[in-house]
Amino acid sequence: MRIRGLKKAFNGRTILNGIDLDVPAGQSTVIIGGSGNGKSLLLRCILGLIEPDAGTxxxxxxxxxxxxxxxxxxxxRRIGMLFQNAALFDSMSVLDNILFGLRAKGNDRxxxxxxxxxxxxxxxxxxGLGPHVAPLNPAELSGGMQKRVGLARALAGQPDILFFDEPTTGLDPIMSAVIDGLISNCVTQLGSTALTITHDMTSVTRIGDHAAMLYGxxxxxxxxxxxxxNSGNPxxxxxxxxxxxxxIPTGNLTATPTEKR
Incomplete structure (x- = not known):
């Protein structure tokens, strides 16, 4: 995947201001950056959910x-997506959530x-989930299990490109390691191209072949x-x-707290 000059603004405020990024095939690329810098917006532009103002x-x-x-x-249809909060359909069982992914990719014909x-x-x-999970509703699952079901749905139709939006957010360190391991397996065993956005520096080192930072x-x-x-970039x-x-401006976060009286 190759992105050049991608721009997007809302109400006169530029969020993406000329993104240039190469995502090597069959490898894992991780994008980091602060909140509000446009990481999720970048994924939405690639997925066609939002039309960019310029670029390719x-x-x-x-x-x-x-x-x-x-x-x-x-x-x-070549892209599978694991959303930040798994984005499972609450009214559907685990099995039906995955079947929805299969049918959306046209694999039921x-x-x-x-x-x-x-x-x-x-x-x-x-x-890593057994058939006993299939009839359950998402509300009956832990956060880590929901993420795994979301990943199973993302893998429906055997996409050769996978997107992961903050895949370990809200998970404990052990479950984060489990999810990172599953993402790595998708790349090494399935030969998928992966693009992940995350704030988790530990995840970057576990799943990333390449890394990039989005800022300004x-x-x-x-x-x-x-x-x-040890990038050498301040x-x-x-x-x-x-x-x-x-x-990076931190506003009043560096101010000395007011003494309690």
């Missing part, structure tokens, strides 16, 4: 923004219902994930090490 987004050299509607839909269910159960197995509407640094914590270093002092 290429998949295998084909600009999906300029493509016809039918061609764009065909290209986007030549399969009867029993075959579809077997494929859904296989996807649950891939993320642009990608200000990108390189091997293993060099992220903005990246302040963010990754959680320092109050540096080029």
């Amino acid at each position: 987004i290429e998949i295998d050299g084909e600009n999906i923004i300029a493509a016809s509607r039918s061609r764009r839909e065909a290209l986007l 030549n399969k009867d219902h029993a075959a579809q269910e077997q494929e859904a159960l296989h996807l649950l197995e891939l993320v 509407g642009k990608i200000i640094w990108q390189g091997p994930a293993e060099t992220l914590m 903005i990246v270093d302040q963010f990754t090490h959680g320092r109050l002092e540096g080029p």
Whole structure:
């Protein structure tokens, strides 16, 4: 995937101001950046949920923004998405949530219902969940289990590109490691191309081959994930090490607290 000059503004405020990013095929790329810097907006533009104001987004050299509607839909069907809060349908069982993903990708055309269910159960197995979970509703699952079901749905239709929006948010360290391991397996075993946005620096080192930082509407640094914590870029270093002092404004966070009387 290749992104060049991507721009998007809302009500006169520019959020994305010329994004240039290369996402190597068959590898895992991680994007970091502070809240409100446009990381999720970038994913929505790629997914076609929001129309960018300018720029190109290429998949295998084909600009999906300029493509016809039918061609764009065909290209986007190659993408699986794990949303930040799993985004499962509360009114559907776990099984039906995954079946929805299969049908959305058009994988039900030549399969009867029993075959579809077997494929859904296989996807649950891939993320470490047994068939006993299938009839449950999302509200009956822990946060970590919901994320795994969301990942199973994202894998429906065997997409060769996977997006992960803050996949470990709200999870304890052990479950975060489990989710990171599943993401890594998607890349190494399934040969998928992965693009993840996260605030979790531990996740970056566990799942990333490449890393990039979004700041001020642009990608200000990108390189091997293993060099992220020692990038030599003062903005990246302040963010990754959680320092109050540096080029990133912290407002009144550095002010001395008022003494209680």
